[in-house]
Amino acid sequence: MQVAAAAPYDVVIGNNLLGELPGLLGDDVRRVAVIHPRALRTSGDAIRDDLTAAGFTAHAIEIPDAEEAKSAEVLAYCWSVLGQAGFTRSDAIVSIGGGTTTDLAGFVAATWLRGVRVVHIPTTLLGMVDAAVGGKTGINTAEGKNLVGAIWEPAGVLCDLAALESLPRNDYVSGLAEVVKCGFIADPTILDLVEKDPAGASAPAYEHTEELIARAIQVKADTVGGDLRERTTTVGGAIGREALNYGHTLGHAIERLERYKWRHGAAISIGMVFVAELARAAGKLDDATADRHRAVLESLGLPTSYRADAWSHLQDAMKLDKKTRADRLRFVVLDGLAKPTILEAPDPSLLVAAYAEIS
Ligand SMILES: NC(=O)c1ccc[n+]([C@@H]2O[C@H](COP(=O)([O-])OP(=O)(O)OC[C@H]3O[C@@H](n4cnc5c(N)ncnc54)[C@H](O)[C@@H]3O)[C@@H](O)[C@H]2O)c1
Numbered sequence: 320m321q322v323a324a325a326a327p328y329d330v331v332i333g334n335n336l337l338g339e340l341p342g343l344l345g346d347d348v349r350r351v352a353v354i355h356p357r358a359l360r361t362s363g364d365a366i367r368d369d370l371t372a373a374g375f376t377a378h379a380i381e382i383p384d385a386e387e388a389k390s391a392e393v394l395a396y397c398w399s400v401l402g403q404a405g406f407t408r409s410d411a412i413v414s415i416g417g418g419t420t421t422d423l424a425g426f427v428a429a430t431w432l433r434g435v436r437v438v439h440i441p442t443t444l445l446g447m448v449d450a451a452v453g454g455k456t457g458i459n460t461a462e463g464k465n466l467v468g469a470i471w472e473p474a475g476v477l478c479d480l481a482a483l484e485s486l487p488r489n490d491y492v493s494g495l496a497e498v499v500k501c502g503f504i505a506d507p508t509i510l511d512l513v514e515k516d517p518a519g520a521s522a523p524a525y526e527h528t529e530e531l532i533a534r535a536i537q538v539k540a541d542t543v544g545g546d547l548r549e550r551t552t553t554v555g556g557a558i559g560r561e562a563l564n565y566g567h568t569l570g571h572a573i574e575r576l577e578r579y580k581w582r583h584g585a586a587i588s589i590g591m592v593f594v595a596e597l598a599r600a601a602g603k604l605d606d607a608t609a610d611r612h613r614a615v616l617e618s619l620g621l622p623t624s625y626r627a628d629a630w631s632h633l634q635d636a637m638k639l640d641k642k643t644r645a646d647r648l649r650f651v652v653l654d655g656l657a658k659p660t661i662l663e664a665p666d667p668s669l670l671v672a673a674y675a676e677i678s
């Protein structure tokens with residue numbers, strides 16, 4: 320499917336897609352850096368060897384697994400490899416890995432020489448349905464999640480479904496949290512497909528996996544296509560890309576408190592139940608849709624509650640959420656199923672009441 324952008328690009332879903340890579344890199348590219356996490360060393364080396372055989376000068380850059388990759392130190396390490404290998408503006412980055420790899424590699428591409436071409440090959444469910452699409456890139460700091468980054472769109476995204484077979488179950492289920500998010504904010508058929516057989520949906524062999532992936536990518540592509548830079552949300556009016564941040568205000572705060580050791584989808588799962596309770600307490604969301612959050616996420620084995628004693632720390636962390644304006648917290652909530660909106664500066668008593676429901 321195609322993502323509308325200044326330079327529109329394709330997200331390809333299928334099997335054995337690596338043959339598409341040279342075409343996505345373009346005719347000018349001579350050198351390619353293949354950025355991969357430690358766990359995917361074999362895949363990274365194989366892509367490097369294929370590109371070398373196809374006439375490119377290819378380098379493999381190994382980065383740490385998971386959130387450890389999204390740091391200033393790893394970013395600087397990648398810059399130094401590119402500098403030593405003489406990377407110019409006609410050279411390119413290929414990322415192969417999960418969302419942490421595509422976020423880091425995308426930021427390397429955005430910043431090297433102020434921007435070089437990047438192709439993403441996501442290997443996790445979360446990477447395919449969310450992180451590799453839409454151009455958000457970045458790293459974490461001790462103060463918060465994704466606080467430093469850039470919007471830098473890829474030249475193409477290759478989602479090779481075979482990669483999901485080696486993914487640990489907890490990482491697969493973490494990706495399902497973002498799929499379910501797309502169900503609540505835009506495409507309720509996703510929820511029906513998950514609820515039909517939650518145990519089956521928790522593994523890539525599920526009969527509806529490809530449809531779930533395609534539907535979630537469609538939600539992401541449609542949303543970023545209309546508001547790439549997250550600027551169109553108006554108070555009480557239309558909501559653009561910020562809708563994709565559903566559950567992320569509290570979710571990112573939990574990730575920071577857990578020092579980025581938690582899976583993203585697990586934290587976002589709790590964050591979605593929190594905003595469902597907040598919307599219910601604010602009189603916006605009906606009981607059935609609010610209750611559906613906890614039911615569907617728990618049926619997948621995702622967490623839906625967090626420590627009662629953490630509230631003041633979470634409040635502090637949320638102050639640095641990217642949707643916050645001055646001292647006004649802003650939450651994506653639902654006015655109803657698939658009707659996302661922004662709740663501006665909710666009364667503290669509503670926040671406390673919502674947190675009491677999940678703690
Ligand atoms: N840029 C965006 O729009 C966007 C969207 C959603 C999430 N994110 C970010 O994505 C990150 C989470 O991504 P994730 O859930 O993919 O986690 P991840 O990148 O940490 O991958 C999970 C683990 O699986 C390993 N792995 C990856 N592919 C594998 C495979 N095929 N087989 C076996 N192991 C494999 C990784 O090395 C890692 O240890 C978070 O940092 C989040 O903030 C970004």
Ligand SMILES: O=C(O)C(=O)C[C@@H](O)[C@H](O)[C@H](O)COP(=O)(O)O
Pocket residue numbers: 449453455464465497560561563564565567641
């Ligand atoms: O693409 C978006 O926009 C999203 O908000 C998708 C989220 O799932 C993703 O986790 C994103 O990285 C969060 O962005 P941030 O701007 O809150 O850091």
Ligand SMILES: [Zn+2]
Pocket residue numbers: 449497567583587
């Ligand atoms: Zn997310």
